[in-house]
Amino acid sequence: MAKSARKNDEIRFIVHGDEAILQPLIAKRRELTDIVEIRHAPDVVSMDAKPSRVVRNGKTTSMWATLQTVEAGDAPVAVSCGNTGALMAIAMLRLRKAPGVDRPAIAVLWPSPRAGSHKVVLDVGADIRAEADNLLQYAIMGAEYARIGLGIDMPRVGILNVGTEEHKGRPSLQDANKLLEAAAQGDGFTHVGFVEGGDLASDTVDVIVTDGFTGNVALKTAEGTASLIRGFLKEAMMHTIFSRIGALFALTSLRRLQKRVDPRRVNGGVFLGLNGAVVKSHGGADATGVSAAIKLAFTMAKGGFSETLAQRIASHATKHEDAPKTQGDTA
């Protein structure tokens, strides 16, 4: 928070948790005292708590209180590092699905090859299933997120599959491919068809839609691969005296590299499709990670993300009410 406050003087916080613990922590940071309000919540949601249990018994937790604050309109966006399943479950209950949304999704920003660029990938774990209709909504929501979060005017949207040919993959993906093709232009995105796992790291697409099972596995696989390579690299660098000298010289490069692949910097998973924005930071996030999540939350609140998204979904629904399966504008 202190990190975010130093970088951004428009930001204000409402912090939920045990006041006796939070009060002295905040008091220590002079830059925070004026911009932070503490709201006491006696309990916390543990990382291994079952979402269904939390929904029944979690009313005194800081997570619950945080989402109630957003529900009440006291804050436009919530940031949490806690249990993802519980956060989603409480968010569904308190904020409820936005009108017209069948299934909310968790979206993440994924690094792309071009310097500093990212893409949006969703769903990475809100729901393990996704039918063709859901994938279409993910496309509309993901495109809106790319527009506000990444500043891409007409995002290129692709469907994750095991091959790029039209006959590949599950029947629901082939249906989704047709739905996206029909919706694309009118709903503010370009449809690029099927993409593969390798395209998560390519420059050919800005938004990748998939079911929450596949997305979750892909996200964790990529993170695991990155940390595996970091480990190999460190080991390789320490191997000989020459490479140790090399490592010394290469230090700046490695720091620059770390900045690019550091999962903490692309940390903010975002819940899309609710009445209010929720940014989920990694459980293990440190100051850099939380600061990235806060920055993302601020950008979304400032851009009026939830409102714009609601309009998009409503406009898609209206267009397709009278004219099933026709294309909207051909702009």
Next chain:
Amino acid sequence: MAKSARKNDEIRFIVHGDEAILQPLIAKRRELTDIVEIRHAPDVVSMDAKPSRVVRNGKTTSMWATLQTVEAGDAPVAVSCGNTGALMAIAMLRLRKAPGVDRPAIAVLWPSPRAGSHKVVLDVGADIRAEADNLLQYAIMGAEYARIGLGIDMPRVGILNVGTEEHKGRPSLQDANKLLEAAAQGDGFTHVGFVEGGDLASDTVDVIVTDGFTGNVALKTAEGTASLIRGFLKEAMMHTIFSRIGALFALTSLRRLQKRVDPRRVNGGVFLGLNGAVVKSHGGADATGVSAAIKLAFTMAKGGFSETLAQRIASHATKHEDAPKTQGDTA
């Protein structure tokens, strides 16, 4: 081939393809002339050919001829860099499923953190679906592959899921978890329960089973991530004069690193569950990649892989014949 021949003097090849092209290529390499037999095949299977078409019209292709050679017993194992779908389709037709196997799978070797160690991941794309029974057979086949290919006596087998808790994921995965728990010791592996995408890069498991859709996406995501990081690293290294000097010194480290993460070195995907072994190398594989695939094929042939695997499957079936609720027919 020349690379493999230099490293291994027990190896012999039967090469299928256009004799007019192959003859002069082989003749140029003196070390190959005595150990290579050329069998003429006028056509090739293109990389974008539909498997169903190839099965109907592909009898004159080199791929078809290669698998017929294995079927006839002239070679114990086939190596191909071609179209995976077509290779699987022809292999199913010519070699047929091994007795007791419902669904063959493609397995790959995945790098692990410990120096030089790998794990087995399957299915990475033979079939996009897998029921609980199929995952159990993947576990038995993957464990056998880890035993012969990696020399691990009692491989630890895990099921890929979106969390490690027992209540997570699809119902079919929960069923598979129970089947593997019941089968484990008797079928020569240790069951570790659910693993996540991050465990593909961890040391906690030797064999990971999943459906071919998820496995394919994970494999390509990991490859994409590795090449993304390689690109970032190169860029970072060229950024300043200091890091250029560093890069110069770090060259040996980087080469060592590349050896560890180079997908060409863990290139051989293997078709498990057929009457005969088939090793699939990447379409874009160069000499290093093909050599890795050939080495793997040789190890498997020498270890009598197909025979041992058939015994395992048969013994599992016998043990569970009286017991209800296993080995049901899916399809």
